[in-house]
Amino acid sequence: MGGGAGLIRTPDQRLRVFVSSTLQELAPERRVIREVIERLALSPVMFELGARPHPPRSLYRAYLEQSDIFIGVYWESYGWVAPGEEVSGLEDEYNLAPDVPMLIYVKRSEQRNGRLDSLLRRIREDDRASYVAFDDAEQLGPLLTSDLATLLAERFDESSRRRPVPAHVVAGVSLSEILDPPRPLTRLIGRERDMQAVVRLLTTDGRRLVTLTGPGGIGKTRLALAAARDLEASFPDGIAFVDLAPLRDPRLVISAIANALGIRDTGEAPLRAKVTQALLHRQVLLLLDNVEQVVGAAADLSALLNASSVSILATSRVLLRIDGEQSVPLAPLASSAAVQLFLERARAVKPEFELTDDNAADVTAIVTALDNVPLALELAAARLRVLTPKVLLERLERALPLLVDGARDRPERQRTLRAAIDWSAQLLSNPERDLFLRMSVFRNGFSLDAAEWMCERSDAGSAVDLLGGLVESSLLQEQDRESRSWFSMLATVREYARDELESAGDLPKCRQRHAEFFSALAARAEPHLTSAGQSAWIARLNDEFEDIRAAADYYLAAGQHEAFADLVWPLYWFLWSTGRMREAEAWIARLTEVEDQLSDRTRSRAKLFNVGMAILEGPDPSRIPELEDCIAYFQREHDLPGEFLSQIAIGLLELMRGSSRLDIADRHLQCAREIAETLESPFLTSMALHIAGQVFLARGDARGAVEIFEASLQAAKDSGEVLSESAALFQLGWAMLLQGENVSASEFFVQQMRISSTVGHQQGIANGLDGMFAVAVAVGDFERAGRLLGAADEVRERKGLLPPAMLPYHQRVLAQVEGSPASEEFQIAREAGRHVDLAEVIEQALVSDRSSS
Template sequence: MNPVAGGIRTPDQRLRVFVSSTLKELAPERRAVRSAIERLALAPVMFELGARPHPPRELYRAYLDQSDIFVGLYWEQYGWVAPGEDVSGLEDEWNLAPDIPKLIYLKRSAHRQERLDGLIARIRDGDGASYVEFTDAASLADLVTADLATLLAERFDAGGGRHEHLGIPAAEVFSTEPVRPPTPLTRLVGRADELATLTRMLTRDGQRLVTVTGPGGIGKSRLAVAAARDAEPSFPDGVVFVDLAPVLEPGLVITAVANAMGIRDAGDRPIADKVSSALAGRRVLLVLDNVEQVVDAAPKLTALLGQSDASVLATSRILLRVRGEQNVPLGPLPSREAGELFVDRARAVKPDFELTDANARHVVAICEALDNVPLALELAAARLRVLTPSTLLERLDHALPLLVGGARDLPERQRTLRATIEWSAQLLSQGERELLLRLGVFRTGFGLDAVEWMSDGVSGVDAIGALGALVDGSLVREQDRGPRAWFTMLATVREYGRDRLAEHGRLAEAQGRHAGFYVGLATSAGSAANWQLQVERVTRLLDEHDEVRAAVDHLLETRQFDAVAELAWPLYSFWWGGGRAGEIRAWMNRLLEPGVELTERARVIAEYCVNAIRYWGTSDESVVPAIARCVAYFRRVDDRRGEALTLASLAVAQFAEEPPDIEGAERNARRSLRLADEFDEAFGGAVVGIMVGRIWLARGRVDDAVRQFETSRALASRIDDTLGQAVSISHLGWARLLGGETEGARGCFTEQLLLASAIGHEEGIADSLEGMFATAVTSGDIERAGRMFGAAEDIRARKGLPTRSPLSFFEPYLERVLAGSDAPAFEDARRVGQTMEPADAVEAALA
């Protein structure tokens, strides 16, 4: 759901590099180019979902118009030509590219398609692009890095000025693209042997559980990311990065793995089962970072490995101590590499810093004093912005003996690292130091408004100035999220902050302040004047879901149950749609435990959330009365939004009963829609209208359903709600199919597939493939029907999507074909579809 003013936006506001190529044959090369672009802190503009044989022309034209550099990758395939088009998407992207620098890379081949040869000849004969050949992904990455660096130096100034600023891009609420390892902005120093060992173990030796161990700040995560990127070609189904730093409960580790894999938790079955299904038969590398705090979950992780072909690369301060584990211990850097790292990081803050005969001995002494621990070296190097090496060494000599005492059960190197952080903190003013400690309660990161909130009450502190001091000291790091500043802290620095707060009895106070910030954000979203504004505000909460989870953990621990309900209420519909319904249900179940004291409103919210999730996976007769009680409460307190939402859920639950209560469902659906139209037409179309239309469609009122879905589509289009458009078009397709308009239905499912592909909505892709299955059955094309249905099943299994809903429309078509003489041919094609890559399935669907 990206409400966008003025058109389709690219994902970032930095200089944008549009990458054009066929997807399947050049997947490794595309990954290499993406990494090269990100290393230069540019924004790659790519269609990577695996559903991009031909994205909507409007989409890639808009992306091209907003791009600053065009990169073309060509090999053997010309690409698919969509119905009604004269050229492939590959050639169309070249034709539509604006007057921007163009870099063309051609992979050597003797078997190139004729039409691609024609395109390449046209590019070569023109004078609008540079052109070079390459042999493999590694050489391509080097070429792209060098060419972009040169191009930036020659061609671009600070602003570019070619296009207008487009504002902050909202995060995609429903995208479930797997999380890839982060792209480091600094080079790896001094770990060549360990990197080679790790890569060999994961690839050539076939080890499936490797743990990198060592104290905090030693560089475990940095090494693991480098090894994962080197090993990636050996894992055809990808590398998934799981950051466990925000996860404090071992029971949530599998959920964190599922979230990173892009698996949706709709609350219909255990999330561990979904992860197992998604990993079955796939060669995936899971990189689990910071396992030590949830090491009790190790048996569950090994159980997953035993049921799949996946491999795990873990980082931890301690061994997991499970069968099959291989350990790579990581110690301090060798002296020479430690000096190299120190100089490298010093130049990052002071570009003219040079290692000379005069300062070399001081650098060596600094590294020795810090035990050659990488994080300690980085923190100390940051001080060379204002100190000389000799002055820095003098201060270390005076500070460290006083600060290395610590707890005697800590490893010596960790005590020294803690001392280095303490030393960096002592260079701050009292107010800046207090802010640093408070920010330690954030699990992943924070925005500027969160810093201002946390600094409230700190005497003499200007939030922006204090934050600048923390960034200057390398205690806080800034990242870009479009034009919005986002800040993070290393895990060891966060730990230092929490420890110091705990020592002074102020940790709970800081955690309460943190929770209050997110309760305030949620309340603001829930009270938004209209649906569009609520979407925009909740999008941020989705983007910061680890912090929301931390806030809920604190509220539950301190028995602030009413606040948990208020925080969850505006999130419910979005977290359900985004695949986190299981988490909402777990929170609300805690509120409904015996002995928990709640206000009436909080109890109603908890009962609604639990039961509105349950009706998708159960026919329990208690669901309808429970939701009806929620409707009665919201009606009594005159909360029209709450009443409209709960009435719509009640209607769906009534329809899902055995036998269905058709009259009750329609009565409540009509009232829900009428209420929604009174206070927010967009809410009615986006949330209630589609539910109402589904009921009418299932009841056979096709004309009413068509009108409702067309209304919902128009409303979604008006507020630039791409997801809402895709869902409306999907239902419109089913309505037309049930009304006998097979060709019209096929057109709707095609449009839905293109929209869902563009925004990364896998459930929408599966839905559209199921629609195309039904149109193929209607047309008598059994082979196509089998492939479409099998491909949809595979996507649902990979992403943990529900296999059915109470309002499924494809089931009668499936029953028909399985009961007929074509069942064997259908099953053969179905098995083929289950093994297709998403890109192949989508290309087949569009053809």
């Protein structure tokens, strides 16, 4: 499909569906469309919050270029025609739509605008478009669901080309891979030579560390993102975007890189070693943005460069001072480019704005006054919505000299930029400025409900109105993330606002309020993390994790240990499923340093967490008394979730200790099942049954294990939590295989692979490939077995996943084939499997294997 995205996508890079319609008259239909798109795990591209009659042309052009599917919904109105334009935004969106599938829905009417009728006649003749009439929003929902499902089954995205999916392969195979750089919504202006220099250094000249330097607002990030697009072909294994602006601790840089590469910190090996191994022989470019935040990580980055094949493009106000570093300093724009940039940004807020003989001198003077600094130009251009160039210049001439003179401790260009931000901030209303400063406590972006929370009980204006003013002033940027409006602040602007907040003495109060928001968010998220809403909540918490981390750090530093526990404990399943348990373990370790200050509840939770992490290292019987203490406490307090986890932990620990402890494991797992039933939690029931089934396998009772795993699968389906469903299918596959039922085993592994590949669960993909490997061995297809296992090896190495040695039956199958006459053929195929296209291997694995019969 379109958009230039590859087949392998990270969870935040789902297929984008652009929705074109008028806003008000089709509001019910737009709500239905958004619900359908999100239910199918796609990403809607829509204009809602603060939408004007139609968004600026440059904005929706950029959104269209990045979209994979176009949906047009039309009724009676043709839409607004902007001054100087010949067609409405509605028709313009259709005209600009790239070569992507088009689904067109027309609501029946006898009063349709004539120009809209003409557009619809043209659309009906477009062989790209599927054209359907409907009566109301209720009828539209099923139509759209069916059409999108059919479309996904017919089309498959690979690199920059399309090819159909075989009919027997599930639609929507999606692998979690590296975090791609964001696609800028505006074109790069005036940086052609700098761009050529960056590309040449990283390709022709073979440099492996290039650092773009310059003051804040000079355009380092924008240039780096543009260069990344030109460098895609030179780095076939991908370009990973790592935003370091939210970080304060250099020790977290490797973790941020791992996250961008999709590597989970599962705790069984040092994360640095996993990252190095994943990058060892791969042509990957790391785009590290805002490195000056964590320049103390230079030694770690140097070690990574020396131990792998990775290249780095960094943006920073200061050099890293690493051997081999090549600096590309950015100066302000040339005068002609600065004027061009100012004009383009002015037209984004005022489409009819033109450079004329009457205003040319004022525009030139504005650009000169702002030293040709891109961010300062953008901030000023935003004011042309309400000011003429002449009035804007007069205000700048009064404000800038005073403001610059008041900040002599900063470099000249930085003083000019800070003055421009200050000037723009001073033009805000008092409620807008108050919210602007408060939002600087967020390390990353923030959602609308976060802004409303930080408004507290202000009656000076709603959060939506205040945010609209900040967006119009270019002090905030807004975008859609799934169904949420998401706001972000440039690092330079955030630095200014945070300084102002601290000077006013309001920083501590706002940090407390910020932390309390994320405590409330964690409590809201907890029940959804083990239900059908899990995917949406994990996506949201991933977006906001840097601020969750900031809230945790704040609570610990402030000695608010109970508040810290109330923040982290509800996020247990999120931290576990996203590979963040090691960081959480470090947080908990800080709690144990003040154990005598903790309540019994927090002390028991911390103890349970620590023992759970210890189990990853292997069975340690000495930890059982601690778990028994936890059970006793949770029983006294009637804390059923805490008791459930404690019973599960002991059951798992006893299972790991060997056959002599299986009866004890069973007793604890039975207690866990009873608690899950009391809590009426299908997710917890599925988990308890999942481990109980492994006890049956450890006893050699594969038939009994099948019954338990089938019950676990049904409970998982009842919960709507797909990873539990995937895990149950995987265990069912092995249980069937151990009984010699190869066809059934293959079917279960295929179902498990479909779920894992669709949601991008790398551990599940690797496990599924292992299962398919075992089926191939069972039917004597050693060449296919080797290819599948080699692909599984590759997934594990890239993502630092748990080794298959965790499964004893896997090891038995591997020993069988390595000791057979086909060992050499198998090893050759296994090595080849490490180098084939992973998507193709998965497609082939998802095809029912006729030979298994």
